[in-house]
Amino acid sequence: MYSFLSLLFSFAAIAGGLILFRRWRYRRLNLPPGSLGLPFIGETLQLISLYKTDNPEPFMDERMKRYGPIFMTHVFGEATVFSADPDTNRFILANEGKLFEISYPGSISNLLGKHSLLLMKGNLHKRMHSMTMSFASSTILKDHLLADADRLIQLSMDSWSNRVLLLEQAKKITFDLTTKQLMSFDPDEWTESLRKHYVLVIEGFFAIPFTLFSTTYRRAIKARTKVVEALTPVVRERRKRSEIDGERKKDMLGAMLASGDQFSDDEIVDFLLALIVGGYETTSTIMTLAIKFLTDTPLALAQLKEEHDQIRSRSKPGAPLEWADYKSMIFTQCVVNETLRMANIIGGIFRRTTTDININGYTIPKGWKVFASLRAVHLNPDHFKDARTFNPWRWQNKSETTVPGNVYAPFGGGPRLCPGYELARVVLSVFLHRIVTTFSWVPAEEDKLVFFPTTRTQKRLPLIVKRREESSHCI
């Protein structure tokens, strides 16, 4: 009993000493303004409860008013400096790998696999990032990705009738497209079963990361094993064929097998899985949100329809979209920009400092987290007039079209700039083309935007759709 009490006392003394040392150190450092909140939980509960409102940025708004665009807080177990300052955000993103580095919890790495691009660092990251960029570049988009996207989007829309849950449809389209791009698979039962496992993996990202307590996380880990079991034979077979017959398909898997890096099967599987993660939720959510904003803004929808009807009127009936058609979608790009500005699913980017850093006269200690909020900048009236209104026409103004890259950065920046940014724009434009030229729709139920833990519509956007030739009274 005595030794237990003395152990307890020693622990308390060490913990107390550490807290005092931390306070003394923080007082000497010139930390950004803000509050670290309660011990251990910090301001996490305030953050979660504030996001239950309709306001897209309540936590940032409240603190920016009090402290300015750079402030400190303590959320999800760690002291974190939040930035809604465009120059600071650019500094954080540009110095990835030097003053800052990515920092994902171990639970995410268990789900993604340690060879994923999102978790790679250093030279290997640089090489693989540029290989991925070249795989979604405009040359490849022009060469075959645009045509693949057009064909798969139409194929998926062929089955739409009466009521559709738009987010679910958008997810299926995005997944089918990604498996085509990565492994040259057309949608079939195998890809659909892969998608079902994969959806469970994604659910694990938002679960409590303990297999003992969380069924969702446990299920996600099992589903990851199933995805790996499904992809490994595909990689093995393709490797065999490329070694024996010299086969080289024009997809990501082909590029990895042909690269001089001699990747193992496990490395390739992790890498492919993470690419699906990067594009799946993001692109499908943006497709859904674009339709939500357009449905709520009939003038914009009418103008978009006119642009796409004109493209159709220039082509033969049933003709596929050409690169020149894509390049003529001027108003569409305004809609895409504005949707990404208003409701980017990636609201901001976490990094960890690798050394003490001086920003705007403040010190951010080594090992602290920083959060570069992209959305808080996008929604700031100092940078965009009537910032919280969906107004695609703003992108026709000179002031907005020349907006600096640090102010408008839906795809991030620096060494981890989203490698799928061009692909996402093309896919979204083709999707808008096919939906507005094929269908009219009305909302099947009231639905609204929610922003936490990710941006989405609450009910996955249920719509009643009608083929345009059949309908005369929908929007």
Ligand code: HEM
């Ligand atoms: C509207 C759609 C998309 C949005 C808004 C988006 C946004 C972003 C952002 C902000 C980042 C930077 C993350 C960071 O710095 O830590 C990122 C990274 C990434 N994105 Fe996207 N993305 C989209 C579509 C795609 C697509 C279609 C792909 C598929 C190729 C993709 C693959 C990735 C990957 C692999 C990374 C990690 C890059 C790295 O760590 O080097 N994304 N994305």
